[in-house]
Amino acid sequence: xxxxxxxxxxxxxxxxxxxxxxxxxxxxxxxxxxxxxxxxxxxxxxxxxxxxxxxxxxxxxxxxxxxxxxxxxxxxxxxxxxxxxxxxxxxxxxxxxxxxxxxxxx
Numbered sequence: 001x002x003x004x005x006x007x008x009x010x011x012x013x014x015x016x017x018x019x020x021x022x023x024x025x026x027x028x029x030x031x032x033x034x035x036x037x038x039x040x041x042x043x044x045x046x047x048x049x050x051x052x053x054x055x056x057x058x059x060x061x062x063x064x065x066x067x068x069x070x071x072x073x074x075x076x077x078x079x080x081x082x083x084x085x086x087x088x089x090x091x092x093x094x095x096x097x098x099x100x101x102x103x104x105x106x
Contacts, residue, residue, distance in 0.1 A: 018074040022048075027062045037061045041071065048073070 022041035030036040035053040050071065054061045 016074075017072060019070055020073050021068050022071050023068050024064050024066065027054075027065050029061075041069075043071075043073070 020043055022043045024039050025042050025047070026040040028038040028040075030038055030051065033055070035055050036051050037054045039050045039052055041048050041050055054064075058064070
């Protein structure tokens with residue numbers, strides 16, 4: 001069953017969210033965690049290390065290396081698996097990384 005729609009928000013709240021497309025350049029295992037992977041993400045003007053709960057979503061988390069995804073880059077850092085996510089970034093839509101696939105047109 002899908003989650004219920006959250007209450008309406010305002011444009012002012014939406015304007016506070018900094019969403020950027022980043023290229024995932026490296027994906028590493030976090031040995032102390034059953035869920036987390038460590039992503040190195042290139043945003044063009046800077047690179048960040050982001051912890052994301054991807055292990056339960058994909059058989060091989062490294063398959064997203066070289067792909068682009070949306071990230072919220074202005075959330076405060078938090079402790080996860082005894083590590084702090086470097087910089088205040090999170091993949092958009094919780095721990096799910098929305099990966100853009102190149103589509104071929106016939």
